Amino acid sequence: VAVVVxxxxxxxxxxxxxxxxxxxxxxxxVSVPSAQSPGVFCxxxxxxxxxxxxxxxxKKPVSVLIVGGGYVGVEMADALARRGMSVTLCGRxxxxxxxxSLGEIVIEELGRxxxxxxxxxxxxxxxxxxxxxxxxxxxGIEKAEMVLFAAGVEPSTELSRGAGANFGExxxxxxxxxxxxxxxxxxxxxxxxxxxxxxxxxxVYLPLGTSSHKQGRIAGENAAGGAAEYQGTLGTQVVKxxxxxxxxxxxxxxxASDEGYAPLTVEVSCPDCAGYYPGSHQMRFRLxxxxxxxxLLGAQIVGDWRAQVAKRVDVLATAIHHRMRVQDLEHLDxxxxxxxxxxxxxxxxxxxxxxxx
Amino acid sequence: VAVVVxxxxxxxxxxxxxxxxxxxxxxxxVSVPSAQSPGVFCxxxxxxxxxxxxxxxxKKPVSVLIVGGGYVGVEMADALARRGMSVTLCGRxxxxxxxxSLGEIVIEELGRxxxxxxxxxxxxxxxxxxxxxxxxxxxGIEKAEMVLFAAGVEPSTELSRGAGANFGExxxxxxxxxxxxxxxxxxxxxxxxxxxxxxxxxxVYLPLGTSSHKQGRIAGENAAGGAAEYQGTLGTQVVKxxxxxxxxxxxxxxxASDEGYAPLTVEVSCPDCAGYYPGSHQMRFRLxxxxxxxxLLGAQIVGDWRAQVAKRVDVLATAIHHRMRVQDLEHLDxxxxxxxxxxxxxxxxxxxxxxxx
Numbered sequence: 227v228a229v230v231v232x233x234x235x236x237x238x239x240x241x242x243x244x245x246x247x248x249x250x251x252x253x254x255x256v257s258v259p260s261a262q263s264p265g266v267f268c269x270x271x272x273x274x275x276x277x278x279x280x281x282x283x284x285k286k287p288v289s290v291l292i293v294g295g296g297y298v299g300v301e302m303a304d305a306l307a308r309r310g311m312s313v314t315l316c317g318r319x320x321x322x323x324x325x326x327s328l329g330e331i332v333i334e335e336l337g338r339x340x341x342x343x344x345x346x347x348x349x350x351x352x353x354x355x356x357x358x359x360x361x362x363x364x365x366g367i368e369k370a371e372m373v374l375f376a377a378g379v380e381p382s383t384e385l386s387r388g389a390g391a392n393f394g395e396x397x398x399x400x401x402x403x404x405x406x407x408x409x410x411x412x413x414x415x416x417x418x419x420x421x422x423x424x425x426x427x428x429x430v431y432l433p434l435g436t437s438s439h440k441q442g443r444i445a446g447e448n449a450a451g452g453a454a455e456y457q458g459t460l461g462t463q464v465v466k467x468x469x470x471x472x473x474x475x476x477x478x479x480x481x482a483s484d485e486g487y488a489p490l491t492v493e494v495s496c497p498d499c500a501g502y503y504p505g506s507h508q509m510r511f512r513l514x515x516x517x518x519x520x521x522l523l524g525a526q527i528v529g530d531w532r533a534q535v536a537k538r539v540d541v542l543a544t545a546i547h548h549r550m551r552v553q554d555l556e557h558l559d560x561x562x563x564x565x566x567x568x569x570x571x572x573x574x575x576x577x578x579x580x581x582x583x
Numbered sequence: 584v585a586v587v588v589x590x591x592x593x594x595x596x597x598x599x600x601x602x603x604x605x606x607x608x609x610x611x612x613v614s615v616p617s618a619q620s621p622g623v624f625c626x627x628x629x630x631x632x633x634x635x636x637x638x639x640x641x642k643k644p645v646s647v648l649i650v651g652g653g654y655v656g657v658e659m660a661d662a663l664a665r666r667g668m669s670v671t672l673c674g675r676x677x678x679x680x681x682x683x684s685l686g687e688i689v690i691e692e693l694g695r696x697x698x699x700x701x702x703x704x705x706x707x708x709x710x711x712x713x714x715x716x717x718x719x720x721x722x723g724i725e726k727a728e729m730v731l732f733a734a735g736v737e738p739s740t741e742l743s744r745g746a747g748a749n750f751g752e753x754x755x756x757x758x759x760x761x762x763x764x765x766x767x768x769x770x771x772x773x774x775x776x777x778x779x780x781x782x783x784x785x786x787v788y789l790p791l792g793t794s795s796h797k798q799g800r801i802a803g804e805n806a807a808g809g810a811a812e813y814q815g816t817l818g819t820q821v822v823k824x825x826x827x828x829x830x831x832x833x834x835x836x837x838x839a840s841d842e843g844y845a846p847l848t849v850e851v852s853c854p855d856c857a858g859y860y861p862g863s864h865q866m867r868f869r870l871x872x873x874x875x876x877x878x879l880l881g882a883q884i885v886g887d888w889r890a891q892v893a894k895r896v897d898v899l900a901t902a903i904h905h906r907m908r909v910q911d912l913e914h915l916d917x918x919x920x921x922x923x924x925x926x927x928x929x930x931x932x933x934x935x936x937x938x939x940x
Contacts, residue, residue: 297920424916436919439926443913457914464918473918536918537894540928543916544901556800557814559781559900561821561830561893562793563654569796571897 243411243449246386246399247442250379250417250433255293255348262354266373269298278374287371288312291360293348295320297465299376300332303341304468314342314368316360317377323463324474327493328510328528335470344368379433381418394420396431403455405445413449415441424458424547425477425523426485432461462543464536471535475543476524479514490517492583496575498533500564509533513542513552513576520551525576534566541573552580600768600806603743603756604799607736607774607790612650612705619711623730626655635731644728645669648717650705652677654822656733657689660698661825671699671725673717674734680820681831684850685867685885692827701725736790738775751777753788760812762802770806772798781815782834782880782903783842789818819900821893828892832900833881836871847874849940853932855890857921866890870899870909870933877908882933891923898930909937 252268265287267278281287290306292299295317307313315336320343321329333343346362351373353359359369381398392408394400399414401407403422407414417433419441437459444454464473482489491514498509509529515522525542529535545555555577562569570578609625622644624635638644647663649656652674664670672693677700678686690700703719708730710716716726738755749765751757756771758764760779764771774790776798794816801811821830839846848871855866866886872879882899886892902912912934919926927935 434919435926436916440913457911458916460916462916462918464920464923466920466922471923475916475918531923532889534891534894536920536923537891537898540915540917541894541897541901543918544898544905547915548901548905548907550905554814556797558897558904559793559815559817559819559832560897561819561832561900562791563821563823563828563893565823566821566828566888566893569792 246414248382291370294377413445415445473539515552603771648727651733770802772802830896872909
């Protein structure tokens, strides 16, 4: 491998085993002429973060337009609105990782905090400096003093391409469950590589920090002579948006259907703790299982950020890991106290609702 | 069955199947002469609660002495301190359901909220009205304007005794996993009955609302001709004490040892969310597994009440339900976002710590 040390000369290192962990980089859905660059940002690296921070400190922009309604988009909408900026979020929907009925709750929460959501894609950056803006697929132009691209990531794969490794359909590096690429002795892990999906039983591109950590350990162990095997992702994920936590695990109804399952999905509202207890909120829960076998396939929850949404999804992730049936969820001995839950946890309330559907 | 309707005459009903759900009542560790009864309370029923509420409203006591440091004791200490009362908690330790190193954290939290904890048992009630107090095993007398007994419960079993049902060693009604008593056609469920323990594979007396709900459904289903079987408790429980949540599932180290396991327990402190995120706290975690096989046996967590302590214990309850090994916890795909967790969840941090121990 040839390594160029920052600002220095090229050095070549040999290796017995190589682990590629080159990560991913921001997608830019439109090209941005360099003349327009001041005030236009991505957010991926620490340097990106420092640049955004410096720009806000020095230029004091009062408005920002965020391109993309995924996790980074909504988290930055939250962060910048808290700093007092006027925030507009442009994208084809918000949080495409959850179903639209739950996405509506997130859009309401954004609205409650004065984040303006525009349901259109961005076709280009217009103007510059004091006249900066973006053109939209609906023909409009939206002005803002700062533009932030949060339109997803793509794997950084140049190094592995040079090494002759194969790629999956996703464009990420194809790896075995031992995290080895198609080239013996070369491993890849993290956002540059594909991820084994435990339910789909095939590789997908699902760049998440949790999977990256697991893959990195396995690649490292195997590069050092081990024989560890990645047990697979369920796509478990959570994001906090103002006062909401939004979490999912497994497959959505549509994803399950596309994979040949016969999914049945129920959506229930239930209190996140005893209804009489101060601070009780409704939690919205979608539960998906195969209607023929009852096999649990997925869950999505939106609720107050103090309502243990993330770890309730984790109970389901643990259940799906063990290929539990929805009928068996009611047998789980889950904890209860009035300030923090209900005698049948929402996980079980959703299961009861599914069984009646 | 003979039924006396409240204040009315006796009526006799026949039955094909009978479900006994007579619950439990407060233990009174000392007898209280009726002359001292004003100002002396138990808390079990709604009527108990109304009586306490009326006494506080009418007599405006400024001090209360709570007998017993279990769940009801610490919850009432929390509730009455919030109402501005001077609270003293007397008992042999606080929250005996968790190990002493975690119990210390709860005692500190009580102290931080001006609850005075006396480590002694109560031998009697002294004086009355304005001179009310309790005598202690250490010879002292502690005065208070109100005394609340929260010294645990005992099963209410008179009805089943009349029916000829057998009792377990615990004194609660013995039942099959179908919730049938020793008398065919008579079922019992809830705090009057014993509970099948999934890890111990025998019946214990562990009166908890969560198990009662499950048992009630099974008794009802089977009384109606079904063949449902209780899948067992793990003793999962949680309590909120001021700003702390305190949860456990499975067996403690000592309980596991008494049962013939070879337990190994680790105790770790880890952040409940990304350390750089505002509001991050340390969470204290005890994880117990069998040192020979790695089989998960139990967990105890104390942390901030917003730190998803209860549902983190539930992830472990779900794992123990499936007889997972501690080595396999790191493969669980648990959710992560900086405001709500860490890339390796505390559940997995504890597991890593166990594997290194």
